[in-house]
Amino acid sequence: MLIREAVTEDWDAVWPFFRAIVAAGETYTYPRDLDKEAGRALWMLSPPGHTVVAVGEDGTVLGTAKMNPNHMGGAAHIAGASFMVDPAHGGKGVGRALGEYVLRWARSEGYRAMQFNAVVETNTGAVALWQSLGFEIMTTLPEAFLHPEKGYVGLHIMYQRF
Amino acid sequence: MLIREAVTEDWDAVWPFFRAIVAAGETYTYPRDLDKEAGRALWMLSPPGHTVVAVGEDGTVLGTAKMNPNHMGGAAHIAGASFMVDPAHGGKGVGRALGEYVLRWARSEGYRAMQFNAVVETNTGAVALWQSLGFEIMTTLPEAFLHPEKGYVGLHIMYQRF
Numbered sequence: 356m357l358i359r360e361a362v363t364e365d366w367d368a369v370w371p372f373f374r375a376i377v378a379a380g381e382t383y384t385y386p387r388d389l390d391k392e393a394g395r396a397l398w399m400l401s402p403p404g405h406t407v408v409a410v411g412e413d414g415t416v417l418g419t420a421k422m423n424p425n426h427m428g429g430a431a432h433i434a435g436a437s438f439m440v441d442p443a444h445g446g447k448g449v450g451r452a453l454g455e456y457v458l459r460w461a462r463s464e465g466y467r468a469m470q471f472n473a474v475v476e477t478n479t480g481a482v483a484l485w486q487s488l489g490f491e492i493m494t495t496l497p498e499a500f501l502h503p504e505k506g507y508v509g510l511h512i513m514y515q516r517f
Numbered sequence: 518m519l520i521r522e523a524v525t526e527d528w529d530a531v532w533p534f535f536r537a538i539v540a541a542g543e544t545y546t547y548p549r550d551l552d553k554e555a556g557r558a559l560w561m562l563s564p565p566g567h568t569v570v571a572v573g574e575d576g577t578v579l580g581t582a583k584m585n586p587n588h589m590g591g592a593a594h595i596a597g598a599s600f601m602v603d604p605a606h607g608g609k610g611v612g613r614a615l616g617e618y619v620l621r622w623a624r625s626e627g628y629r630a631m632q633f634n635a636v637v638e639t640n641t642g643a644v645a646l647w648q649s650l651g652f653e654i655m656t657t658l659p660e661a662f663l664h665p666e667k668g669y670v671g672l673h674i675m676y677q678r679f
Contacts (some may be wrong), residue, residue, distance in 0.1 A: 494656035
């Protein structure tokens with residue numbers, strides 16, 4: 356697996372699994388009917404943001420991450436990041452590799468911390484992964500996310516300092 | 518004191534105290550050198566956002582607040598808001614009146630909660646005001662804000678459900 360900077364043409368490969376994950380409405384605070392162009396605008400970032408894809412040996416896009424300043428001004432030393440892994444390529448360590456990449460990127464860019472603003476508490480696989488990478492659940496906003504099957508559930512705010 | 522919707526022309530009255538508060542860099546996560554147009558773009562919102570001014574009997578602008586969805590998709594029922602009071606008109610209850618207005622607005626628009634993403638912990642007057650209006654400190658992100666005099670201080674995330 357290789358993680359490399361995403362280029363414009365990668366969006367066609369990302370979009371099918373990105374759309375499926377967003378349309379399911381279980382893990383992301385994006386409008387479930389987000390269209391391809393709006394998705395691209397949200398995900399394919401320009402500096403100071405950065406977007407990468409994880410690709411397999413044959414060049415298949417397995418997952419993607421975006422990373423960016425989470426705040427401005429006096430809190431601009433806090434980065435944020437978001438992740439999507441193609442469910443067809445789950446369980447292969449793609450999410451972990453992307454998480455490790457994002458943390459290296461943030462450190463190398465001089466950030467002092469990373470904050471995840473809205474981790475759906477029922478997304479337990481992701482929560483456990485971020486914890487294993489050093490993130491802490493700082494709080495859980497009660498009833499902050501309307502899950503399509505489970506109703507109102509909490510949103511974790513996760514954070515780690517470097 | 519009257520609270521009314523802000524119109525384009527109000528920005529000339531807001532900008533002097535807005536600029537002073539932002540330039541001081543003690544309470545807002547905005548770039549301290551924000552210029553007038555960038556400030557206007559951040560503050561003067563269109564629907565679904567909403568911006569108001571508090572004005573005195575003689576029409577003087579005493580303070581301002583903006584309010585907006587804090588998240589999208591499954592968390593779009595959480596509102597956010599920000600406040601600026603002209604220091605020349607502090608201690609007159611302007612901040613409290615704006616806070617009460619914003620909570621009424623959010624309820625009337627159908628939001629179920631309000632979240633403040635970044636309340637500087639040394640801004641103790643604001644913290645106490647929001648607590649008196651029903652907000653709870655959910656967590657304090659350590660060293661999340663670089664205060665120009667106090668160094669790295671915490672950022673509170675404050676929340677209340679309706």
